[in-house]
Amino acid sequence: MSTTNPAVPAVPAVPTAPEASEVTRARRTGGDLVVESLAALGARTVFGLPGQHALGIFDALRRSALRYVGLRVENNAGFAADAYARTTHGVAPLLVSTGPGALMTLAALQEAAAGSAAVLAIGSQVPLAGIGGGRHGYLHELTDQSASFRGVVKSVHTARTASQIPSAVAAAWASALSAPHGPVWLEIPQDVLLAPVDVPPVAELTVSVPELRPRAELIAAAADRLAGARTPVILAGGGVVRAGAEAELLTLAERLRAPVATTFGGKGAFPWEHPLSLRSWLEDRHTTRFLEDADTLLVVGSGLGELSSNYHTFRPRGRVIQIEADLGKLESNHAALGIHADARQALGALAAAVAERVGEGERGSAAADGGADGPDAPEAAVAGLLARVRERIDGQGLDLEQQVLAAVRDALPDEGVSCWDMTILAYWAWSAFDARRPNALHSAQGAGGLGYGFPAALGAAVAEPGRPVLAVSGDGGAMYSIAELATARQYDLPVTWLIVDDGGYGILREYMTDAFGQATATELTRPDFVALAESFGVPALRTSPERLRTDLAAALASPGPSVVVLPALLRMFAPTHLAP
Structure with a gap:
């Protein structure tokens, strides 16, 4: 009322x-x-x-x-x-x-x-x-x-x-x-x-980013050298991945029948299982010699820095062609026919300019070895190199390390993304891990700072929602970014964090022991990573090398963030920039 x-x-x-x-x-x-x-x-x-x-x-x-x-x-x-x-x-x-x-x-x-x-x-x-x-x-x-x-x-x-x-x-x-x-x-x-502004909202902004196209005369000269090469080889770096030039690289390699090695930053640029794939064993003297022996080496998207040149031990005997978008890296380490260009533009132009090889380019005489598919054909040379690398690694008693890396690869779905911190398992991954697709493996090997893996994985998960994302850290690197467990939980990001707990800075422990006979300042007090993760509301478990594949696959298949802790003392393979 x-x-x-x-x-x-x-x-x-x-x-x-x-x-x-x-x-x-x-x-x-x-x-x-x-x-x-x-x-x-x-x-x-x-x-x-x-x-x-x-x-x-x-x-x-x-x-x-x-x-x-x-x-x-x-x-x-x-x-x-x-x-x-x-x-x-x-x-x-x-x-x-x-x-x-x-x-x-x-x-x-x-x-x-x-x-x-x-x-x-x-x-x-x-x-x-x-x-x-x-x-x-x-x-x-x-x-x-x-x-x-x-x-x-x-x-x-x-x-x-x-x-x-x-x-x-x-x-x-x-x-x-x-x-x-x-x-x-x-x-x-x-x-x-x-300060208050009295202007209309910004409705439109445009930027002009010029395409970095190669000069025609340089492409013609490079195509002529590649066409006349007896043993052409390609080294593909991170510039190929950043430019999205994987298809152009594959086309050119197959037209030339040229073996392809990828740098650590170029992981995924070329199919791992392709008959022409030298993979990424750049810290190996056999691979270094193979690249050195090429009469024409095409380097694309790499400045041939420390890691890509096997710690600057690489000494090419043939002619080098370098395609590089970063002008400061062009011919900065080795004399070359330098092409300042985007990798996709340059590789596409080269692929269009060279004729497909039929029965040419093999190592050795086709008449002597039975033709283009004989024992000295490029594909056979690649298989022989990989066999020598495998024999060298297998002879070092590193079964645990190979078992762990294989378990990680088997657990991560093909569509997954992996982000790696500066840890021993990452050093293995640079050489031996098949990314399965382009732009799917990210690591801190550029500047080499600790703490990259987990926060990078969070960024990748935001960029590609729906894809499983794996972060890999050692216990030392994990402590740099442990606070981001709260971020992962807050945004419910599907990132599984594998922490390999070896009690300290493992790679520095190896470096110091090799150099000085013992390590200093490398041993660390660590938290209970499982209990710590659970305190953030993030599911966690402790695993073993035998259970890693199953436990990691289950964590990656579960929604939201998770942590898997692997207590293991892993070792690096021997310094492979030295002559065997």
Whole structure:
């Protein structure tokens, strides 16, 4: 029953202040320009960790459609963004704060630079008036924050006004995507991020990333050398994978009947079981000699650095052709016919320019050995090399290591992704693990920092939802990223983390024992990894080499994150850059 007296006029309601959410919806800031610019360029996911000066960006995130994945440590957020960029062949935005938060990304950005991952790191700065002086005493203040990044990333960008933000984001995005891909740094002062803006939302931003096409005369010269080669061989590096040039590589190799070795960064660039596949045994003197003996060696997407040249022991006797998108790596270690180009463009052009070999290119005379399929044919030479490598490894009493690696390979579905930390099992994987498909194995072998495996796997899981993802760490490396178990649980990411617990820094233990007779500072007190994972709400179990295949397969098939701990003391194969 109504208690209103219709004879009494209604008193007009006193206007009330609008709800805070209404004010927020109507008020746009420099932070909105950042997230609008990212969305306009095609970003769908951002990684990061908030901080005081960066709150303008993080506040704007909730007004956007961007997916935010927050990690617990900035360095780990950088590793996650790195793997996301590698997996998608695109740009991964990374949002962090000033000073300590910014500096904590440096190791991850170094890895992204070494691995050519397009990470767009956006950090805040102290208020505009305090930049460069070091005199205002702002929290997190650095005298020259951007100087910390110049020796690590491809380019450094700054936006000092709101109107500069969209163009600065677009310029940084284009730099990250230009060949070769790589990380970039953009910083924006706190007050610019927080200040209201009276401009329309960013609806469209376009960037022009020029294709790095090979010069026609260089392709003609390379095609002529390859066509005239008696024993052509191809070394395929990470540039093939980053360019998505696997099909072009296969076509060219088959037309030339040229054996193909892949670097550790080039895992998956060429089918592992192909008759022309030399696989990835680059830390092996037999493989080094095979590459050295080629009368024409085509190196594509590799700078022939330390690991790809068997610790700089590689000495080619024939002519070298090098295709490389990174101009600084072109002929940086060996004289070559250098072709500055994207791997896909150059390989496609070469495949179109060379004629298919029929009965040519085999090692030895076709008349003497019975023709193109005789014992010195390229396929037979490949099989012979792999047999020699296998005999060498089998003679070192490393059955446990091979058993463990085979169990991991059997447990991981063919469509799965694996991310490897700097641990002994990863060193084995670089040489002996079949990735089964392109761009499905990521590791920290570029810069070599610890802690990559698990956060990278989280980034890969975000990039490819629905695929099983495996992370592999040693107990030492695991402690760098143990906090990210909370991230895995929070976002329910389907990552299985294999932790090989050998009681310390295993590879350093081996290096020091070999060099000095005993190891120092390598032995570690560890937590109960199973109990620790379970305290985060992540299922975990302890396994053995005999049960590893079954336990790991079950964990990978289960939804959400999981941890499998393998107590095992693994050893490396002998230093294979030395003559046997």
